[in-house]
Amino acid sequence: MAELAFPRGALLVDPGDHCLGCPPTWAAGPYTGVVRNAVVAVKERGRTDLVGALAPLLAGSLLAASREGSGPTRSGEGWLVVPVPSSAAARRRRGEEPLHRLTRAALAATTTSTGQSPGHPAGPKQGLSWAPALRLRRRVRDQADLDRTGRLLNLVDAVEVRRRWRAAVVGRPCLIVDDVLTSGATLTEAARALRAGGCGQVVAATLAQTPPPGRPAPAP
Numbered sequence: 001m002a003e004l005a006f007p008r009g010a011l012l013v014d015p016g017d018h019c020l021g022c023p024p025t026w027a028a029g030p031y032t033g034v035v036r037n038a039v040v041a042v043k044e045r046g047r048t049d050l051v052g053a054l055a056p057l058l059a060g061s062l063l064a065a066s067r068e069g070s071g072p073t074r075s076g077e078g079w080l081v082v083p084v085p086s087s088a089a090a091r092r093r094r095g096e097e098p099l100h101r102l103t104r105a106a107l108a109a110t111t112t113s114t115g116q117s118p119g120h121p122a123g124p125k126q127g128l129s130w131a132p133a134l135r136l137r138r139r140v141r142d143q144a145d146l147d148r149t150g151r152l153l154n155l156v157d158a159v160e161v162r163r164r165w166r167a168a169v170v171g172r173p174c175l176i177v178d179d180v181l182t183s184g185a186t187l188t189e190a191a192r193a194l195r196a197g198g199c200g201q202v203v204a205a206t207l208a209q210t211p212p213p214g215r216p217a218p219a220p
Contacts, residue, residue, distance in 0.1 A: 012068065013181060013209055022184035023176065023191040023202045026064045028057035031180050031208035039179055039207065043098045051098075051105050054207060058102060058177070059109035061205035065175055066128060068203070078127025079175045080168070081107060082194065084186050085134045085159060102207070103177045104130060128175070133165035134190055159189045161197035170198040181209040 013025045029035065038054055041047035066079050083099045107128055137160045161169055176190045181204075191202045 012064075021188040021192065023187060023204045024065075024068075025181055025184075025187060025204040025206060025209075026061045026068070027181055027206045027209040028061050029208055031182075031210045035208055042102065043179070048098075048101065051102055054102060055105035055109045058106035058179075058205065058207045061207065062106055062128060062175065062177070063110055065203045065205040077172060078129060080131035080133065080172050080199075081128050081175050081177060082131050082133050082190070084176060084178045084190050085136050099177065099179055100132065102179065106177075131165065131168065131174075133161055133169055133174075134159050134193060135162050159193040161193055166197060169194060171200050173201040173203075174199045176202065176204040177206070178204065179207045181206045 011027060011029075013027050031039070035054070035057070038047075038050045042050050042054065062081065081103065083097070083103050086097050086099065107130060110128060136158055138158055174194045176187055176194070178186055178190075181187065187204045187206075191204070194202055
């Protein structure tokens with residue numbers, strides 16, 4: 001598959017369109033067409049060969065979020081890039097965490113855009129550092145089986161900062177990553193957990209977004 005692209009680049013999503021508490025979020029484009037097919041293939045059919053086509057889209061969201069965010073950093077340190085956690089059942093079913101693979105590929109793609117090496121400044125303001133800092137602290141249902149309200153209730157107080165990352169997140173700005181923004185429930189709960197852990201500013205980046213309730217899907 002050739003590299004994918006949306007004509008407008010990553011856009012800031014109005015978090016109130018999805019749910020209260022959702023952090024400022026950038027999405028590369030709509031969850032439709034070939035992008036949707038590729039995301040499903042990577043997550044559910046193990047098509048790791050498609051990660052390279054999707055990574056530049058997520059990289060654009062990462063860079064947009066890190067450049068627009070302006071929160072204070074601890075000792076000049078940059079953004080921790082924090083993927084949302086997967087359930088144990090999803091990891092068993094898929095054999096890995098596809099979002100981790102995609103996020104790491106997107107981080108590598110940001111170096112192509114900026115001429116920097118991985119883990120060093122990716123953009124004019126901040127650096128981007130890989131940080132799988134979150135975990136699920138209890139069992140949750142598969143979000144795909146739930147409506148919008150059910151998704152929110154399913155994740156209440158379900159996420160926490162991993163013990164070995166607790167000191168690292170204090171005072172640091174965190175950039176949460178998910179593949180698709182649907183209800184905003186996952187990003188909201190991840191942001192709550194990071195704030196409870198004492199982080200600095202929280203923003204989010206996604207590969208794509210579904211349309212808010214009552215709105216048609218935008219053209220890619």
